[in-house]
Amino acid sequence: MTSLIPDFIMERWLSFWDVLTPLTQFLVGKTFLIVFVTVCVILTVAFTTYFERKVIGFMQGRVGPNRVGPLGLGQPFADVIKLLIKEIVVPQKSNRFLFLVAPLLSIVPALATWAVIPLTDTLVIADINAGLLYVLALTSVGVYGVILAGWATNSKYAFLGAMRSAAQIVAYEIAMGFALVGVLMAGGSLNLGEITRAQAGGVSHWFILPLLPLFLVYFISGVAETNRAPFDVAEGESEIVAGFHVEYSGVAFAIFFLAEYANMVLISALTSIFFLGGWASPFEGWSFLGESNLLRDPGFFWLAAKISFFIFVFFWLRATFPRYRYDQIMRLGWKVFIPVTIVWIVVEAVMAWLQVGPWSGLAG
Amino acid sequence: MAEIQSYTMNFGPQHPAAHGVLRLILEMEGEVIQRADPHVGLLHRATEKLAESKPYSQSIGYMDRLDYVSMMCNEHSYVLAIEKLLGIVPPLRAQYIRVMFDEITRVLNHLMWLGAHGLDIGAMTMFLYCFREREDLMDCYEAVSGTRMHATYYRPGGVFRDLPDSMPKYQPSKWRSQKRVDALNAIREGSLLDFIDAFTAKFPGCVDQYETLLTDNRIWKQRTVNIAVVSPERALQLGFTGPMLRGSGVEWDLRRKQPYEVYERMDFDIPVGVNGDCYDRYLVRVEEMRQSNRIIKQCVDWLRANPGPVMIDDHKVVAPARIEMKDDMESLIHHFKLFTEGYCVPAGEAYAAVEHPKGEFGIYLISDGANKPYRVKIRAAGFAHLSAISEMVVGHMLADVVAVIGTQDIVFGEVDR
Numbered sequence: 006m007t008s009l010i011p012d013f014i015m016e017r018w019l020s021f022w023d024v025l026t027p028l029t030q031f032l033v034g035k036t037f038l039i040v041f042v043t044v045c046v047i048l049t050v051a052f053t054t055y056f057e058r059k060v061i062g063f064m065q066g067r068v069g070p071n072r073v074g075p076l077g078l079g080q081p082f083a084d085v086i087k088l089l090i091k092e093i094v095v096p097q098k099s100n101r102f103l104f105l106v107a108p109l110l111s112i113v114p115a116l117a118t119w120a121v122i123p124l125t126d127t128l129v130i131a132d133i134n135a136g137l138l139y140v141l142a143l144t145s146v147g148v149y150g151v152i153l154a155g156w157a158t159n160s161k162y163a164f165l166g167a168m169r170s171a172a173q174i175v176a177y178e179i180a181m182g183f184a185l186v187g188v189l190m191a192g193g194s195l196n197l198g199e200i201t202r203a204q205a206g207g208v209s210h211w212f213i214l215p216l217l218p219l220f221l222v223y224f225i226s227g228v229a230e231t232n233r234a235p236f237d238v239a240e241g242e243s244e245i246v247a248g249f250h251v252e253y254s255g256v257a258f259a260i261f262f263l264a265e266y267a268n269m270v271l272i273s274a275l276t277s278i279f280f281l282g283g284w285a286s287p288f289e290g291w292s293f294l295g296e297s298n299l300l301r302d303p304g305f306f307w308l309a310a311k312i313s314f315f316i317f318v319f320f321w322l323r324a325t326f327p328r329y330r331y332d333q334i335m336r337l338g339w340k341v342f343i344p345v346t347i348v349w350i351v352v353e354a355v356m357a358w359l360q361v362g363p364w365s366g367l368a369g
Numbered sequence: 370m371a372e373i374q375s376y377t378m379n380f381g382p383q384h385p386a387a388h389g390v391l392r393l394i395l396e397m398e399g400e401v402i403q404r405a406d407p408h409v410g411l412l413h414r415a416t417e418k419l420a421e422s423k424p425y426s427q428s429i430g431y432m433d434r435l436d437y438v439s440m441m442c443n444e445h446s447y448v449l450a451i452e453k454l455l456g457i458v459p460p461l462r463a464q465y466i467r468v469m470f471d472e473i474t475r476v477l478n479h480l481m482w483l484g485a486h487g488l489d490i491g492a493m494t495m496f497l498y499c500f501r502e503r504e505d506l507m508d509c510y511e512a513v514s515g516t517r518m519h520a521t522y523y524r525p526g527g528v529f530r531d532l533p534d535s536m537p538k539y540q541p542s543k544w545r546s547q548k549r550v551d552a553l554n555a556i557r558e559g560s561l562l563d564f565i566d567a568f569t570a571k572f573p574g575c576v577d578q579y580e581t582l583l584t585d586n587r588i589w590k591q592r593t594v595n596i597a598v599v600s601p602e603r604a605l606q607l608g609f610t611g612p613m614l615r616g617s618g619v620e621w622d623l624r625r626k627q628p629y630e631v632y633e634r635m636d637f638d639i640p641v642g643v644n645g646d647c648y649d650r651y652l653v654r655v656e657e658m659r660q661s662n663r664i665i666k667q668c669v670d671w672l673r674a675n676p677g678p679v680m681i682d683d684h685k686v687v688a689p690a691r692i693e694m695k696d697d698m699e700s701l702i703h704h705f706k707l708f709t710e711g712y713c714v715p716a717g718e719a720y721a722a723v724e725h726p727k728g729e730f731g732i733y734l735i736s737d738g739a740n741k742p743y744r745v746k747i748r749a750a751g752f753a754h755l756s757a758i759s760e761m762v763v764g765h766m767l768a769d770v771v772a773v774i775g776t777q778d779i780v781f782g783e784v785d786r
Contacts, residue, residue, distance in 0.1 A: 065498070068544075071544070161376065161378050161379075234493075235491060243386040243490070244771050246384060324493065326491070327491040328588070329591070329592075330591065330592060330766060330768045330769070331400060331768060332766065
């Protein structure tokens with residue numbers, strides 16, 4: 006960083022910085038960090054939509070966006086501009102206040118959760134001890150946006166979408182919670198940074214190995230939580246048209262859209278952190294790769310690579326699978342995932358106590 | 370305690386899964402359907418009445434627009450009815466061409482159905498895969514008739530013209546390089562028959578690809594197995610025909626039971642279902658695509674070996690060739706008479722039915738001896754199927770309504786006429 010900024014500016018900046026009180030320093034620093042991370046997330050979301058359309062286009066034998074800018078890279082911005090200049094139509098019989106608050110209620114938790122995500126070993130906005138609980142709490146709040154939107158719209162399609170979404174979240178939140186209990190036992194901490202550090206030391210230390218069923222349950226529940234195909238019954242394009250956001254237009258719709266994709270990136274990030282060692286490199290300890298380089302060293306690059314992979318899996322699922330029916334999703338959640346997680350927590354505890362195989366290094 | 374009322378929902382006519390303009394009034398308890406009331410008529414275009422006001426041959430184009438995903442099969446039924454009344458039989462080559470295009474149309478229709486059915490249930494990729502192959506078949510339509518959908522290719526007495534020796538080709542553009550265009554045109558270099566031959570060679574592989582995505586897919590099975598079960602007896606009572614009837618296990622196919630054109634010379638199997646649910650109807654239609662492919666291949670082989678006329682040589686019904694018309698007084702008179710008042714058809718009535726991709730498509734024609742039909746009645750398979758929708762969806766969930774509409778393969782051009 007220092008090499009990018011000329012020395013004299015840096016010196017002035019530092020002298021100015023030193024004058025401030027520690028509290029102001031903290032506030033300014035954190036605000037800067039929050040703005041930085043938020044902008045990065047929003048930009049990531051923008052290009053995730055582009056990435057999705059290109060990836061799914063490729064899978065479906067199409068080309069995807071290729072008109073705006075080189076390779077169609079300007080498409081996300083064209084979409085944003087289009088949505089910004091559209092009118093927000095508020096249905097006459099809706100509850101105007103709740104109707105407009107709902108999109109905010111879904112975007113805020115999606116962005117706020119990033120506060121505890123460790124992007125690298127040192128870079129994290131709030132290094133709090135109850136990070137895992139914070140994540141669980143905020144991802145649950147996100148559903149209120151969907152339910153309120155469906156309720157406030159006062160449309161039967163939207164109402165059905167909201168009901169479906171509520172039932173789905175309740176079922177999958179439990180499975181997700183239980184999967185995270187397994188992670189908590191393995192990592193021995195609620196702090197996301199600590200959980201990641203517990204996985205240091207190469208692929209064999211990653212939690213995906215001892216916790217494979219929990220990993221699968223967590224990721225699939227994540228797909229269900231974000232209302233993505235094949236669990237997109239809350240939107241259910243061909244059944245209830247667009248579900249909870251059927252009457253939303255313009256920026257209000259854009260915010261729902263943003264929240265959905267931000268949640269997708271978030272779930273990818275959390276899965277990487279909980280099960281794939283976050284910023285850790287898979288080649289850790291491979292001496293023939295040289296002393297110190299990008300491939301071997303842990304760093305943000307690896308977290309980004311893992312997130313990209315999971316986002317790709319999201320798209321892959323969408324291009325491959327038909328949609329589940331709403332009662333079948335419930336059955337999968339209650340009768341398959343929850344028993345699997347409970348059984349595996351017991352297995353994990355026993356194995357870790359006996360110190361067998363891949364479980365031997367676990368804290369629990 | 371408040372009285373509990375069922376939830377009424379208006380499904381359509383502007384709905385992504387309404388397959389056009391279906392308006393369903395659903396009465397539900399929660400998401401479970403208590404009653405479904407289909408409202409039809411939003412696409413009514415008075416085809417039957419229009420046909421009564423025009424010379425016979427001028428209504429062929431209206432038939433294309435009935436079931437607008439299986440155009441030539443509609444024409445076929447109408448043309449057969451006229452031929453029955455006139456007492457003419459088209460040349461053998463024309464009959465083979467008709468059978469070949471009937472089967473191409475069947476594949477076109479089933480591809481459209483498979484794509485839409487998949488899309489309704491959420492398998493978006495199917496739609497695009499099916500349209501990829503449909504594009505090739507549309508090119509066959511374009512090659513013989515000049516249009517990709519509403520062909521008006523079958524005429525009383527044969528078909529409009531013989532199969533062309535060249536195929537329409539792609540042109541390079543800003544978005545499509547010469548190299549890509551060359552790759553696309555590779556199978557379009559020869560005649561139409563070469564192209565269809567190449568298509569029949571690759572198509573079974575494409576069907577395998579669709580089946581890989583759906584047939585053993587757990588989600589697909591959960592969404593279709595045991596949904597909308599119709600017993601064979603009930604299917605007959607409801608007037609089901611085509612794949613809807615065969616899906617219930619009744620082996621009834623007009624191509625076999627009442628052969629028309631050259632179907633009795635063709636070697637093909639009739640798939641039937643066992644349980645009569647959406648999954649069986651899916652399997653029946655997919656197998657029908659494979660069987661159609663076999664028939665197309667047999668027609669291509671015969672057509673290659675047997676050149677000949679494709680129209681009867683009777684200028685009272687069939688317009689003379691343009692070159693004759695410019696050259697010969699009598700031909701000019703024939704031409705003028707045919708294109709102004711058409712031809713008179715002997716008084717009488719005829720019913721001609723074909724095995725349309727959706728079921729039995731029949732035209733009942735009454736002639737009073739004039740140059741226009743006295744009455745045209747269209748028997749569309751989709752109407753009978755749609756009538757049964759309430760019975761099929763009761764007790765299922767909202768998401769299954771979409772699957773049932775898909776499995777019925779409804780097109781409103783045909784239902785509303």
